[in-house]
Amino acid sequence: MSKTATLEINNEKYELPVMVGTENEVAIDISSLRTSTKGVITLDPGYKNTGSCESAITFLDGEKGILRYRGYAIEELADKADFLEVAYLLIFGELPNTEQLGKFQTDIKKHSVVDDDVKKIVDAFPKSAHPMGVLSSLTSALTAFNPSSVNVNSEEDMYNAIVRILGKFPVLVAWTMRKKMGLPLDYGDNSLGYVENVLKMMFKQPNEEYKLNPIVVNALDKLLILHADHEQNCSTSTVRITGSSHAGLFVSLAAGVSALWGPLHGGANQAVLEMLEAIKADGGDTKKFMAKAKDKDDPFRLMGFGHRVYKNFDPRAKIIKKAADEVLGDLGVEDPILDIAKGLEKEALEDTYFVDRKLYPNVDFYSGIIYRAMGIPVEMFTVMFALGRLPGWIAQWREMRLNKEPIGRPRQIYTGYTLRPFKTIDKR
Numbered sequence: 001m002s003k004t005a006t007l008e009i010n011n012e013k014y015e016l017p018v019m020v021g022t023e024n025e026v027a028i029d030i031s032s033l034r035t036s037t038k039g040v041i042t043l044d045p046g047y048k049n050t051g052s053c054e055s056a057i058t059f060l061d062g063e064k065g066i067l068r069y070r071g072y073a074i075e076e077l078a079d080k081a082d083f084l085e086v087a088y089l090l091i092f093g094e095l096p097n098t099e100q101l102g103k104f105q106t107d108i109k110k111h112s113v114v115d116d117d118v119k120k121i122v123d124a125f126p127k128s129a130h131p132m133g134v135l136s137s138l139t140s141a142l143t144a145f146n147p148s149s150v151n152v153n154s155e156e157d158m159y160n161a162i163v164r165i166l167g168k169f170p171v172l173v174a175w176t177m178r179k180k181m182g183l184p185l186d187y188g189d190n191s192l193g194y195v196e197n198v199l200k201m202m203f204k205q206p207n208e209e210y211k212l213n214p215i216v217v218n219a220l221d222k223l224l225i226l227h228a229d230h231e232q233n234c235s236t237s238t239v240r241i242t243g244s245s246h247a248g249l250f251v252s253l254a255a256g257v258s259a260l261w262g263p264l265h266g267g268a269n270q271a272v273l274e275m276l277e278a279i280k281a282d283g284g285d286t287k288k289f290m291a292k293a294k295d296k297d298d299p300f301r302l303m304g305f306g307h308r309v310y311k312n313f314d315p316r317a318k319i320i321k322k323a324a325d326e327v328l329g330d331l332g333v334e335d336p337i338l339d340i341a342k343g344l345e346k347e348a349l350e351d352t353y354f355v356d357r358k359l360y361p362n363v364d365f366y367s368g369i370i371y372r373a374m375g376i377p378v379e380m381f382t383v384m385f386a387l388g389r390l391p392g393w394i395a396q397w398r399e400m401r402l403n404k405e406p407i408g409r410p411r412q413i414y415t416g417y418t419l420r421p422f423k424t425i426d427k428r
């Protein structure tokens with residue numbers, strides 16, 4: 001691989017350094033382009049060709065369908081690790097040993113109480129509020145209740161902020177759901193593991209014991225692992241860019257929650273279920289919806305299909321599809337929606353429109369079906385995605401701060417009016 005790339009513009013040649021990552025990904029380093037060319041920039045809407053940072057957290061190869069956290073295959077992690085181990089791995093770079101994991105769990109538990117006054121904020125939201133809006137606001141509000149800013153030069157300070165948010169976020173997740181369901185806002189049970197505790201906080205009825213179902217615990221653990229990081233996606237880039245202004249960890253995460261909400265990103269899991277329900281209500285004619293998805297005059301897209309990076313298959317979707325079959329089987333749930341999903345997938349995989357555009361089922365195509373089988377309301381699906389993505393956002397924020405990245409501030413090509421004289425109101 002040559003060490004430089006040559007750019008010629010206005011009869012001038014510029015040598016730009018070429019950098020190669022550990023997985024042989026190649027990038028032309030244009031960081032000096034504007035200065036050396038006296039004003040030339042690159043234009044890349046949607047950043048399809050732009051690397052925004054160097055990162056050692058997650059590797060994915062969209063062509064080969066590879067996803068690895070810190071070098072470990074997602075398939076192996078989903079099979080052998082639990083969510084907190086994966087969180088530790090993502091954030092600190094190595095799998096924890098027994099002692100490190102024990103301390104991590106204990107420290108997270110120590111911080112699993114949210115100031116009781118936060119309940120007043122939850123109370124003020126209408127029941128109809130979307131849980132993602134509530135979650136984003138509550139995450140942001142944590143800043144007000146924990147105002148001391150993190151000293152990123154102190155490992156201890158950084159660690160404390162991390163265990164604090166890992167402890168409090170599941171409480172906020174549970175409260176967004178309990179608010180929606182009209183249930184009292186409770187705290188967790190520190191005798192339980194992380195995932196068990198989340199489930200109990202979400203589902204416990206005020207008048208009866210909550211019985212944990214190991215199938216549900218396992219399924220949720222796996223889903224959270226599969227969602228835990230995905231390199232520089234929309235919400236993660238949002239967290240990094242928000243944090244690059246040295247805004248605090250909690251507000252950076254709140255910005256990530258907001259970015260995740262959109263139906264083209266994390267909101268797709270809710271959109272998939274709504275789409276499958278609509279197909280069912282319409283008589284189950286998948287062909288009609290396939291035709292809509294292909295019609296350029298129709299804004300409808302087949303939700304849960306396509307990915308910015310994966311162009312052959314989404315490795316997470318493979319694991320989830322299998323898990324959906326197992327969970328529904330184990331729980332004895334017969335869901336006609338699963339049959340519609342399978343039918344739609346089969347048709348799309350044989351359809352030239354989808355094949356030519358390399359559109360495959362993504363992680364969200366099957367996750368909603370599992371969440372539904374667990375009894376999680378559809379509007380909570382993206383909140384569950386946020387719970388899974390939390391360690392990834394934290395890891396990326398930490399890396400960005402430790403690498404001392406500059407404030408994120410893209411340029412633009414201005415296409416508006418050139419200078420024009422002001423018109424007084426009587427002349428407009």
Ligand code: CMC
Binds near residue numbers: 304309362364
């Ligand atoms: N249904 C129908 N057509 C589609 C779809 C779809 N789901 N996705 C892409 N296309 C078409 C698109 O119309 C375009 O066609 P043409 O070349 O004729 O104009 C072509 O495929 C390329 O699409 P694009 O929008 O340029 O691709 P992108 O890389 O910018 O978008 C995407 C990726 C995920 C936003 C898009 O595939 C999509 O909107 N999918 C549905 C929403 C979804 O499931 N999102 C979840 C993503 S995975 C979870 C996560 O990590 O957030």
